[in-house]
Amino acid sequence: MEKTNIGKNIFVYPMPVTLLGTKHGETANFMALGWLSRVNGNPPLLVASVNKAHLTNQLLKENKTFSINYPTEDMIGKVDYCGLVSGRKEDKSQLFTIEYGEMEDVPLIKECPLSLECKLVDVYEMPTHNLFIGEIIASYADEKILTRGKPDMSKLKPLLLTMPDNNYWTVKEKVGKAWDIGRGLRK
Known part of the structure; x- marks a missing residue:
């Protein structure tokens, strides 16, 4: 075999960089x-994997609701800070303008130009x-990131993480249209 064994702790594709929001008391x-x-079509379900040691793990179980917020490239310092500091020690809510939707x-x-409100299912x-x-349960987007009513990656400019x-x-x-570009290979 000509390939190099690089171990088992490997991630192949970039992951979305998001900010998961919950309440810690009134904060x-x-x-x-x-x-x-995303893990299901209808109902629209997603899965978030959170380390058991994080305060957010406990808060998700208590609140049974959360948000997923998609930051922009210019928010990278604040996003990284939220990954470095625990809510047990710092009030990170002061970094952002907080708003509320349906829930x-x-x-x-x-x-964040795109935010999702979610109800914990399991x-x-x-x-x-x-x-x-x-x-x-609901999603909110700035008009400036939408094309024909849908989030446009070239306008959203999401942050990604590699590990x-x-x-x-x-x-x-964009390099091609999904469920379309391969049609030319059909016999």
């Missing part, structure tokens, strides 16, 4: 979250993390 709390994925107890970040325990399954090199990236360009 909004945010943590940087990269381990996030009146779910903190959203006004500066929790799966893993050895080091819990998988929180949330149903998307294990621990670097932030942005999306460069």
Whole structure:
């Protein structure tokens, strides 16, 4: 074999960089979250993997609601800070303008051009993390990031995270239309 064994702690594709919002008492709390994925179509469900040691893990179980906020490239310092500092020691809500949508107890970040309100549906325990399954109840987007009513990656310019090199990236360009570009290979 000509390939090099690089071990088992590998992540192949970039992950979205988001800010997960919950309430800590009456205070909004945010943590940087990269381990996030959509897992069902209808109802629209997503999964967030949160380390058991994080305050947010406890808050998700207590509140049973949360937000997913998609920051912009110019917010990178605040996003990284939210990944470095625990809500047990710092009030990170002061970094952002907090607003609320349909679910009146779910903190959203006004500066983030896309935010999702979620209701906790289930929790799966893993050895080091819990998988929180949330149903998307509502989503809010700045008009400037929409094309034909849908988020446009070239306008959203989402942040991405790669591991294990621990670097932030942005999306460069669209390279093809999904469920279309391969049609030419049909016999």
